[in-house]
Amino acid sequence: MPNPVVIEVENLHRNFGQVQAVRGLNFSLQKGQVAGFIGANGSGKTTTMRILSTLDLPSDGSARVAGYDVLEHPAHVRRILGWMPDHFGAYPSVDVQEYLDFFARAVGLRGKQRRKRVAETMDFTELSPLRARPSDRLSKGQTQRLCLARTLLSDPEVLILDEPAAGLDPKARLEFKNLVRILAGQGKSMLISSHILSELAEMCDTMVFIDQGRIVHHGTADSLRFDDRSVTSVFVRVSGPVEALLEWAKVQPGLRVREEARQGVLFDLETRGEDALRDLLRRLVTDGLPVIEFQREQQRLEEAFIGILRQQTGPRNLPPRLESRPPILPPTAGN
Amino acid sequence: MNFRPSSDWLNPMLVRDLRQGLRSNRFTVLFLLLQTGMALFVVVGLLSASKSDVSSAIIGTLMAVSVLFYLLGMPLAATSAMALEFRDNRIDLLKLTQLSARSLIWGKWLSLVVQGLLVFTSLLPYLILTYFFGNVDIPSMLVWIVGVLSFNALLVGVCVSLSCFNSGLVRVFLVLALLWMVIMFSGGVGSMRMLAGTAGTGLPMGLVVALCALLYVTAGLPFLWLMMEWGASALSPSAENHDTPQRLTLLGLLAIAALTTAVHLIFPGIKIEGFAYPFFVLAGMLAGWVMMFASSGDPSPFPDTYRPFVRFGPAGKFIGRLFLYPGWPSATFFVLLTTAAITVLMSPWIPSRSSLDFGWLAIVVFLLPPAVLFPQLPSWLLRERTSFSARIRYLIFAAFFFLVLLLTVSLSYGMDTLKILPFACIFPPDALALFAFHWFDIPEVTNPKNPDPIQVLAFAKATAVHRPALIIAGLSGLATMGIICARSLKYWENFSKLEARAEAALKRKLADAAAASGPPSPPPAPPAGP
Numbered sequence: 001m002p003n004p005v006v007i008e009v010e011n012l013h014r015n016f017g018q019v020q021a022v023r024g025l026n027f028s029l030q031k032g033q034v035a036g037f038i039g040a041n042g043s044g045k046t047t048t049m050r051i052l053s054t055l056d057l058p059s060d061g062s063a064r065v066a067g068y069d070v071l072e073h074p075a076h077v078r079r080i081l082g083w084m085p086d087h088f089g090a091y092p093s094v095d096v097q098e099y100l101d102f103f104a105r106a107v108g109l110r111g112k113q114r115r116k117r118v119a120e121t122m123d124f125t126e127l128s129p130l131r132a133r134p135s136d137r138l139s140k141g142q143t144q145r146l147c148l149a150r151t152l153l154s155d156p157e158v159l160i161l162d163e164p165a166a167g168l169d170p171k172a173r174l175e176f177k178n179l180v181r182i183l184a185g186q187g188k189s190m191l192i193s194s195h196i197l198s199e200l201a202e203m204c205d206t207m208v209f210i211d212q213g214r215i216v217h218h219g220t221a222d223s224l225r226f227d228d229r230s231v232t233s234v235f236v237r238v239s240g241p242v243e244a245l246l247e248w249a250k251v252q253p254g255l256r257v258r259e260e261a262r263q264g265v266l267f268d269l270e271t272r273g274e275d276a277l278r279d280l281l282r283r284l285v286t287d288g289l290p291v292i293e294f295q296r297e298q299q300r301l302e303e304a305f306i307g308i309l310r311q312q313t314g315p316r317n318l319p320p321r322l323e324s325r326p327p328i329l330p331p332t333a334g335n
Numbered sequence: 336m337n338f339r340p341s342s343d344w345l346n347p348m349l350v351r352d353l354r355q356g357l358r359s360n361r362f363t364v365l366f367l368l369l370q371t372g373m374a375l376f377v378v379v380g381l382l383s384a385s386k387s388d389v390s391s392a393i394i395g396t397l398m399a400v401s402v403l404f405y406l407l408g409m410p411l412a413a414t415s416a417m418a419l420e421f422r423d424n425r426i427d428l429l430k431l432t433q434l435s436a437r438s439l440i441w442g443k444w445l446s447l448v449v450q451g452l453l454v455f456t457s458l459l460p461y462l463i464l465t466y467f468f469g470n471v472d473i474p475s476m477l478v479w480i481v482g483v484l485s486f487n488a489l490l491v492g493v494c495v496s497l498s499c500f501n502s503g504l505v506r507v508f509l510v511l512a513l514l515w516m517v518i519m520f521s522g523g524v525g526s527m528r529m530l531a532g533t534a535g536t537g538l539p540m541g542l543v544v545a546l547c548a549l550l551y552v553t554a555g556l557p558f559l560w561l562m563m564e565w566g567a568s569a570l571s572p573s574a575e576n577h578d579t580p581q582r583l584t585l586l587g588l589l590a591i592a593a594l595t596t597a598v599h600l601i602f603p604g605i606k607i608e609g610f611a612y613p614f615f616v617l618a619g620m621l622a623g624w625v626m627m628f629a630s631s632g633d634p635s636p637f638p639d640t641y642r643p644f645v646r647f648g649p650a651g652k653f654i655g656r657l658f659l660y661p662g663w664p665s666a667t668f669f670v671l672l673t674t675a676a677i678t679v680l681m682s683p684w685i686p687s688r689s690s691l692d693f694g695w696l697a698i699v700v701f702l703l704p705p706a707v708l709f710p711q712l713p714s715w716l717l718r719e720r721t722s723f724s725a726r727i728r729y730l731i732f733a734a735f736f737f738l739v740l741l742l743t744v745s746l747s748y749g750m751d752t753l754k755i756l757p758f759a760c761i762f763p764p765d766a767l768a769l770f771a772f773h774w775f776d777i778p779e780v781t782n783p784k785n786p787d788p789i790q791v792l793a794f795a796k797a798t799a800v801h802r803p804a805l806i807i808a809g810l811s812g813l814a815t816m817g818i819i820c821a822r823s824l825k826y827w828e829n830f831s832k833l834e835a836r837a838e839a840a841l842k843r844k845l846a847d848a849a850a851a852s853g854p855p856s857p858p859p860a861p862p863a864g865p
Binding site: 050053054055057071072073074075078079081083085087088089091092093094098102103105106107108110111114150154 | 343347348350351354355358359422423424425427428429430431432433434572573574636637638639
């Protein structure tokens, strides 16, 4: 039996005057899943997350959290959802413990239960040593941990984290990633937006790529790396001279040499899928080539994402900065 | 200062704001300055030969400081209460807690009022000392203290509620609209004629003044509540209904006014004017405010909003559609109902039956409904062409319209009415109102008891020049009202659908309650994801 759906977005639209920030989004998230929500600035991520958090209203369509419509039952949604914004202001003259104590009261925790929960969240986010520090005098990483601690006070079923790792140094980012992993291990459902795709790929079960208010890809990181390319790239190395391999490749259908590298050859295989790879390896071995390395080349997620955008919108619609960049891989010399 | 109240029943907003406020540099500096100043006065008093002079000086200084601090400084500070939460990006975090918008705003208000009271408490010893210096009128001082603190609470409430509107432009419009309402409806407040009537009861004047002040404070509570409710509506999710409670509050005030009117009519010997007057003034002022709020809102698209009305069957639905459902469709008839009620209730109280009193009444009757409803029209017509929400659009038109009205009405008093009137025809409802006022103004130029036929004739002749234009303007004003009423009635189709959904939800809930085997009102079963 599949896990119940905790986030469900159907044909969601949000217009700000003439600007269509979100255009017909459809996606869902099952209980216990961690989903990455990826897109450029202004692509509609934060707007969608704000609608899910009952902080904004859709122009059309619906959004449900644990079955509750965000418009009709905002109070129910707020009880089961934790929202961590990309940026928030702390309170001057209020220390870390008092800050959390205030929000613990505000989410309805009372007496010993409140004090226990505040202590637990401070321990979990490693804020206990900073309990007496004014909340507006924390580093960026500490502030993010404080915000996460606040989000966790009510022990929410669903977490929506908007750019949680933005502006963090590598150490703080690693710490934050570990916290997210632990929360995922506890069965929390999470929707996390970020610009750093590689990090999200490690944390997320599924990824939703969004551009100009529309979903351009929905699936795992691997599905983006491998499935959405028109060709499959394979690196092959043989013992001995490379020329034999190049000669062999000339007569192989659907195979072209992209470049020679690392004492081997990088091929583009026009047929996609694992069967084609198996077949290529079988042919290499059958034809007596001494293969010592055979590796499918992965695209970097960023490249894959840009590739998808290029496919969907055409090069004219891509930001000029991206188009003016040199190609990620040198063009094929011809075969 | 380390203030750690641990009581769970305290409003969290109050706890946090007090912690923050009492530690702020602003509070500390103010507190120390006040204490130093007062201590200096006391030392001078103890060393001085004429202690009563020093006592007067201390009291005078305290009064000046309290006016500056409580009636100016604190309200000004309160205007940033919620605005700071917006500016510092904290408001979303607050909204997502289980604190209702009401708790947030009342907590803010209470923390400011408590801080003010703490400052006052610290000044009490000096006030007590002045008693020993002599030359102190204790009742007057008490009335002063209660008056200042009460007015402070009211002003702080108004300012906190205004601070809930993120846009500075909207706040300016709201202040203008509030000013206009106060000017329009408190025409007779300054005269205190009805209060003067209470002096005939034989009670000491000091007690009468204290009682009247208390009455005004009591009558101010609903005003504070309404203002706070208005502010809360800006913070709460759109599914929350803040419109109907405000309308019910106004109807409650009108019910009290009706009760006093009934007593006045049935028992003319009872001097009830002093009690009735604050409620009338308040109901008059709040009427405009509530009407504006009601007329500017969109109807709720959420069936849950209609559930309380549907419970009462066809009667509940009918009353809801006509007067109480949130949004402009029912506001149209609510405006007409409340205006009619105010008119009927006010007329027995007009003591002199003079044309001036009736003139003001005419302004209320003819000016209020079109003035409140008219901004709906341009707002509706420009719906697709502006990016503003309905409420902001309405407020912009209303503020502009009210300013024009204020200008024309004041000009018509200060200059030749006949020359001003044609310019007022730009806005049909405005012209309608002025036409009505003008009509009642005719006997004012003559002696009503012994009218001079030549004067009346001359006036009528002069007026006749503009009469066709005024009549056309008046009729177009009525037509405007007709269009708005028709548009409101047309919306009843949507109400029917929403009521049907509310009824279905109510039946489901009742069935769940009857089953009573599981948790009530489960969420709708989520369909499987794609």
